[in-house]
Amino acid sequence: MTPEQMQLVKASFSTIYRRKRQAGTLLYSRLFAMAPQVRPMFGEDIAPQVEMLVTMVTAILRAADDEEKLRGLLRPLALRHAAYGAVPAHYNAVGIAFLGTLDDILGDRLTPEMRAAWGAAYAEVAQRMIALSSEAAPANL
Ligand code: HEM
Numbered sequence: 518m519t520p521e522q523m524q525l526v527k528a529s530f531s532t533i534y535r536r537k538r539q540a541g542t543l544l545y546s547r548l549f550a551m552a553p554q555v556r557p558m559f560g561e562d563i564a565p566q567v568e569m570l571v572t573m574v575t576a577i578l579r580a581a582d583d584e585e586k587l588r589g590l591l592r593p594l595a596l597r598h599a600a601y602g603a604v605p606a607h608y609n610a611v612g613i614a615f616l617g618t619l620d621d622i623l624g625d626r627l628t629p630e631m632r633a634a635w636g637a638a639y640a641e642v643a644q645r646m647i648a649l650s651s652e653a654a655p656a657n658l
Pocket of ligand 1: 555558559560561566569570573574594597598601602603604607608609611639642643646
């Protein structure tokens with residue numbers, strides 16, 4: 518990500534944050550429509566999940582310039598996700614659902630540059646989580 522992209526992400530986050538419930542609901546309905554096989558991995562009530570996700574995204578953005586803090590968030594998150602059964606193809610689906618959700622809630626206000634910046638931010642976090650997941654013990658040991 519370029520520093521300009523990071524600025525765009527941070528600047529547009531407050532707009533998304535104000536619509537966090539709507540964004541969360543849309544994100545999971547998009548995800549479950551696209552990849553119904555992941556639905557059973559989640560609890561019945563998706564509302565607490567939305568809250569935790571928004572809290573985590575806020576913390577990740579705050580830690581973005583501090584490598585140690587960022588790793589301190591991403592490593593345990595990645596290990597928990599390995600335990601949930603998340604695999605790289607799922608990260609792809611979540612990324613597509615996430616960008617689609619931004620299209621839904623921001624409409625014309627989502628400029629191509631903002632969309633590319635959020636795509637780059639998601640890709641960076643997802644790649645790091647996937648790489649860190651490989652540190653998890655294989656499930657059959
Ligand atoms: C960058 C991508 C992602 C982020 C930032 C993220 C973030 C989170 C957060 C903050 C939680 C709350 C619980 C916790 O902290 O462990 C969570 C739970 C969860 N996530 Fe993710 N996640 C991501 C990608 C994925 C992917 C690709 C999957 C695979 C389908 C997934 C499946 C789950 C599941 C199954 C739970 C637990 C739900 C439950 O207990 O009801 N996540 N995620």
